[in-house]
C-alpha cells in the first residue's frame with residue numbers, strides 16, 4: 001500500500017494536517033535530545049521527513065532511515081536535502097542493527113502499522129544505547145469528546161476523498177482512519193513503551209488529542 005502512494009505521500013500529509021505535521025516532527029526530534037554528533041535511527045522512515053528534520057537540527061549527526069517499502073525510500077532519496085540520510089531496507093520487527101548502536105531511535109506514524117507493537121518497541125529498545133531515547137510520533141484513537149463526530153466525519157469521509165483525488169488511491173486513505181480507530185489511546189501507547197523496558201519521560205498529544213508524542217529512555221546500566 002505504501003509503495004502505491006509513495007509518489008503523493010508527503011503532499012497528502014501536508015494537505016491532511018494543514019502542514020501541522022511539520023511542527024510535530026520538529027518537536028519529536030527535539031524530544032530525542034540528540035548530541036551534535038548523534039547516531040540516530042528513523043524506524044519506518046518512509047520518505048525520510050523525520051530523518052531530514054534530525055539532520056536539520058543536528059547537521060553533524062549520522063542519521064539512518066530504515067523501512068521495508070523501497071519505493072517510499074526511493075522517493076525520499078530524490079528530494080533535495082536528503083542526500084545525507086543513510087537509507088537501509090529492513091523490518092521494524094527485526095532491525096538489521098547491532099545492540100545499543102544509536103543515541104536515539106524515533107518513528108513517525110509507523111507503530112500503528114506493525115504486526116507486533118511490543119516486539120517493535122523491544123527492537124527499538126535493543127538498538128538504542130543506555131541513556132538514549134526512543135521517541136514515537138503516532139496518530140491515536142482520539143478521546144470521546146463533543147467534537148468527535150466532526151473529527152470522524154473529516155477522517156472517514158473527507159480524507160478518503162482527498163486521497164482519491166490527490167493520490168489516486170481511495171483504499172489507502174480509507175485504511176488510514178480505520179487503522180487509527182483500531183489503534184491505541186495515548187495511555188495504551190505509553191504502556192507499550194514501558195513494557196519494552198523503557199522509562200517513560202513524556203506523553204502528550206497534538207491536534208485535539210488525535211496525535212501522540214511518547215518519549216522513553218533506556219535505563220543506564222548499573
Ligand SMILES: C[S@@+](CC[C@H](N)C(=O)[O-])C[C@H]1O[C@@H](n2cnc3c(N)ncnc32)[C@H](O)[C@@H]1O
Nearest residue numbers: 044045046067068069072091092108109110113
Ligand atoms: C505512514 S508511513 C510513515 C513514514 C514516515 N515515518 C513519516 O513520518 O512520514 C509508515 C511507514 O512505515 C513503514 N513500515 C510499516 N511497517 C514496517 C515494518 N514492519 N518495517 C519497516 N517499515 C515499516 C511503511 O513502509 C511506511 O513507509
